[in-house]
Amino acid sequence: MDVYEAVASRRAVRRFSGEPIPRETLERVLSAAARTPSGANLQPWHVYVLTGAPLAELKKRTAERVAAGDPGDEREYQMYPSELKSPYRERRSAAAEQRYTALGISREDRRSREAAVAANWDCFGAPTALFCYIDRDMGPAQWADLGMYLQTVMLLLRAEGLHSCPQMAWSVYCRTVAGAVLPPPGLILFCGVSIGFEAPTACHDRIDRAPLAETVTFIDG
Numbered sequence: 001m002d003v004y005e006a007v008a009s010r011r012a013v014r015r016f017s018g019e020p021i022p023r024e025t026l027e028r029v030l031s032a033a034a035r036t037p038s039g040a041n042l043q044p045w046h047v048y049v050l051t052g053a054p055l056a057e058l059k060k061r062t063a064e065r066v067a068a069g070d071p072g073d074e075r076e077y078q079m080y081p082s083e084l085k086s087p088y089r090e091r092r093s094a095a096a097e098q099r100y101t102a103l104g105i106s107r108e109d110r111r112s113r114e115a116a117v118a119a120n121w122d123c124f125g126a127p128t129a130l131f132c133y134i135d136r137d138m139g140p141a142q143w144a145d146l147g148m149y150l151q152t153v154m155l156l157l158r159a160e161g162l163h164s165c166p167q168m169a170w171s172v173y174c175r176t177v178a179g180a181v182l183p184p185p186g187l188i189l190f191c192g193v194s195i196g197f198e199a200p201t202a203c204h205d206r207i208d209r210a211p212l213a214e215t216v217t218f219i220d221g
Ligand SMILES: Cc1cc2nc3c(=O)[nH]c(=O)nc-3n(C[C@H](O)[C@H](O)[C@H](O)COP(=O)(O)O)c2cc1C
Pocket: 010, 011, 012, 013, 014, 095, 120, 165, 166, 167, 168, 169, 170, 191, 206, 207
């Protein structure tokens, strides 16, 4: 698969078939993703791959917390600035609107919206999930390295016919994830990434992007 095609066909898929992914495929993707660049080659990512019974157990434990109305663990990092200013605020609402319209969920239908959010903690039915950690004392540059790593993984997954959904939502229940993966002390969970084959019933929402001139400035003669 051509890189442009991998980039264009990657999207956050939120309905997976349960079809298992062969271990060799995951090893091929993660071995190739190890070539991701990072400042001073620190390679600051720590990745745990969960599948089978351990993932099923994690989903079950998290679902119990969600069902009990548990608001989650003390956050280890701020997902978004508390006051999201323009144009980010508008982009966030536009993306939510596009997503819920594609799902046929109205603004007033709070219960369906909550169910759509809760599907995060079932990994949207995916048979495999990665959990990406970073050392607590790493700074913004190393967090950027982690983002590059995750995008590399997600593009390589496309080359294998697989889809993914990155999920900061898992950081809400980071202690339950830690109970499943037992990370050494000093690591922060950045996000989970659900991985699988897209379900035939998945909705084909395509979230817009800002026009190039809004985010890129060419300075030339
Ligand atoms: C770091 C990161 C965290 C994300 N967390 C979540 C999440 O918790 N749940 C979710 O459904 N989507 C999550 N997303 C997916 C974004 O909502 C999605 O990438 C964005 O709306 C653009 O849509 P697209 O990826 O389908 O083009 C996350 C994406 C990134 C990059």
